[in-house]
Amino acid sequence: MSGWTTHTGTGVALDRDNIDTDQLIPARFMSTPRSEGYGRFLLHDLRYDAEGRERPEFALNRVTGPSVLIAGRNFGSGSSREAAVYALVDFGIRVVVAPSFGDIFASNAVNNGLLPARVDAAAAAGLAARLAGADATVQVSLEDLTVSLGDLTVPFEIDAVWREKLINGWDDIDLTRTHAGAIAAHRAARARHQPWAIPRGEAAR
Amino acid sequence: MTARTMLDKLWDGSEILRREDGASLMWVDRHLVHEGSHHAFAKITERGLTVAEPGLTYGVVDHYAPTAGGPGSPAIARMIETLERNAKAHGITCFGLDDPRQGIVHVIGPEQGLTLPGLMINCGDSHTSTHGAFGALAFGIGATEVAHVLATQTVWQKKPAAMRITVTGRLGPGVGAKDLALAWIARLGADGARGHAIEYAGATVQSLSMEARMTLCNLSIEGGARFGMIAPDDVTFDYLKGRPFAPSGDDWDRAVDAWSALPSDADARFSRDITIDAAEIAPIVTWGTSPEDALPVTATVPDPGRAPAEAAARIRAALDYMGLSPGQRISDIAIDQVFIGSCTNARIEDLRAAAAVLAGRRAKVPGLVSPGSRQVKAQAEAEGLDRIFTEAGLDWVGAGCSMCVAMNGDTVAPGKRCASTTNRNFRGRQGRDSRTHLMSPAMVAAAAVTGHLTDVRPLLEGRAAS
Missing domain, CATH: 3.30.499.10 (Aconitase, domain 3)
Structure with a gap:
């Protein structure tokens, strides 16, 4: 995963609260290997009708190549399915701006280089109002922690740990392996003081 | 310290x-x-x-x-x-x-x-x-x-x-x-x-x-x-x-x-x-497309016309998806089917609670009962609960996530309404365009028996609520 500090792209507003993971990617698509791409599944049942025709009125179908999504509160609530993030990322989304995010979704997003930028409800509404269906260029800075659209610049919040990770594109597994000694010591202490933490015997076979 | x-x-x-x-x-x-x-x-x-x-x-x-x-x-x-x-x-x-x-x-x-x-x-x-x-x-x-x-x-x-x-x-x-x-x-x-x-x-x-x-x-x-x-x-x-x-x-x-x-x-x-007084809680059901859209079964469906502006659009969209009218009595909502299962409510006690309502009664709608595990299934069968479900007209099936997450082929058909013991009433959760109402196993059993969402309490009178 490569890091980034600024992003400029086309914004699109989805003026809804509680866009949950089951809307982001319906369960029936989740047996697909990632290599086949998940972008076509993003918000599938909102983008397409039951016959598979595009719904022309849906925001995502009115903008070409958006990369910044502005949405209502509790975005990504629900399931831990990282496929919801894959669908966004494979579609081309790099930043989601919303008043709040599901905790697991936000963590999955950061693990895939997708920024969950938390703004207050008024700021989200202000950004969405300026987009109002028309294309618009949005600038996002992880250095200044701001989202800008025309003459409107709003601050966003993100956990400091996640900000560093997005900027550096850190790979956790490599990072963790540098702590192998501490991990081994912890395991040994666990086995000594809470032997039941490590299953033994017949049941464990 | x-x-x-x-x-x-x-x-x-x-x-x-x-x-x-x-x-x-x-x-x-x-x-x-x-x-x-x-x-x-x-x-x-x-x-x-x-x-x-x-x-x-x-x-x-x-x-x-x-x-x-x-x-x-x-x-x-x-x-x-x-x-x-x-x-x-x-x-x-x-x-x-x-x-x-x-x-x-x-x-x-x-x-x-x-x-x-x-x-x-x-x-x-x-x-x-x-x-x-x-x-x-x-x-x-x-x-x-x-x-x-x-x-x-x-x-x-x-x-x-x-x-x-x-x-x-x-x-x-x-x-x-x-x-x-x-x-x-x-x-x-x-x-x-x-x-x-x-x-x-x-x-x-x-x-x-x-x-x-x-x-x-x-x-x-x-x-x-x-x-x-x-x-x-x-x-x-x-x-x-x-x-x-x-x-x-x-x-x-x-x-x-x-x-x-x-x-x-x-x-x-x-x-x-946060403090909650349990004595003030009635049986609860969801009416919308988020678990927060929950009300006592004795209430009426919210009216977006009376809601604050920032909530009105969301309520309207939820009612539209769910096929409900503002002000409608929740207990008047007719259902097409029921589902008893999931990691939320498919343990032995959940099945006993549903069976306590269903015993000796017939369900007016079809439904699935999926125990949470094969061990729960075996225990329920040893207690005779499976017979109560099947005699009521419900299908007694195997263990798994089943119709809660709709990945195994168990789905609610488009436009159909399901009273469900599961955890999410999200749009499309139980299948494309499915309509889910979340509630307890006893409440799902009551809905099965009457064909609509209903207060389970009168149905428990004279019976031991398990």
Whole structure:
């Protein structure tokens, strides 16, 4: 995963609260290997009708190549399915701006280089109002922690740990392996003081 | 020494180190994987890594498990085979389709005694908070984190803030843990506990069975909390004693001593404190497309015309999707089918509660009853509950996630309305354009018997509510 500090792209507003993971990617698509791409599944049942025709009125179908999504509160609530993030990322989304995010979704997003930028409800509404269906260029800075659209610049919040990770594109597994000694010591202490933490015997076979 | 919450104690016990920026590296005592973990296995295989601790990793077929006959499609069969193949390749114990221990991951973990107080438990599933009912630190993780746990047996996590929901007062007949959970989620919102670990406390919580405690902790994520937990006590220890993976002999005594020190200190401080009076709670159902859209069954469907402007559009969209009219009495909503199952409400006590309503009655609509595990299924059959369900006209099927997540082919058809014991009433959750109303097993049974959403309490008169 490569890091980034600024992003400029086309914004699109989805003026809804509680866009949950089951809307982001319906369960029936989740047996697909990632290599086949998940972008076509993003918000599938909102983008397409039951016959598979595009719904022309849906925001995502009115903008070409958006990369910044502005949405209502509790975005990504629900399931831990990282496929919801894959669908966004494979579609081309790099930043989601919303008043709040599901905790697991936000963590999955950061693990895939997708920024969950938390703004207050008024700021989200202000950004969405300026987009109002028309294309618009949005600038996002992880250095200044701001989202800008025309003459409107709003601050966003993100956990400091996640900000560093997005900027550096850190790979956790490599990072963790540098702590192998501490991990081994912890395991040994666990086995000594809470032997039941490590299953033994017949049941464990 | 400063007073500590149970969260503090559990966190300290599993924390290997904490970076300056606040991220903790946590040791994982139990890692539970299922068919959906295929992305994570692919990630480690791509990097040429192996599973660090196969002895602490357990697999189970649940999300795609067929509940009648074989897998419904080649894609479903492939998901199950992939898990079994990955488990075998990495030396992981897997409770597959032909294993008598198979069932929903959050049912079988406790059932097997894999879930124990004081342990840290991860699974690539948001309802992992269920295991917190035992005083464990348990939370759902995504595929990147699953791959990380497979490769290192650790996970990076920032410590959440501690929140306490204290429940006092007596639960009325026909009212249970599901109603309690929907009540607090309706009050605080579906993101109300975001960033927090919830400890459920108070005399009412202490009086709950393990099954009910699991239901309560299971639904934490529907209110935004990744963690839910309840202090371990004699109810916990009685449930665990003698389970296959639980400690025995001297280890058991030592474990109980250690577990007895886990509850929050009396003067521990929480970032947020919420109190609920159980006596004020009626049976609750959801009317909309988020678990926060929950009301007593005696209420009427909200009117967007009377709602604050910022809520009106959302209510209107939810009613449109659900095919409901503003001001309609909730108890007038007719249903097409019922589903009793899921990691929320498919344990033996849940099935007993539904059977107590259904005994000697006929369902007016079709429905599925899917026990949470093969062991629950066997126990229910030994108690004769299966006959009550089938004599009522419902289908008694195999164990798995089934119609809660609609991955195995068990779905609600477009436009159909289902009274369901599950955890999510999201758009399309039970199948494209399906309409879900969440409620307790007793309330689903009552809906089955009458053909519409209804207050279960009159139906329990003269019967022992199990």
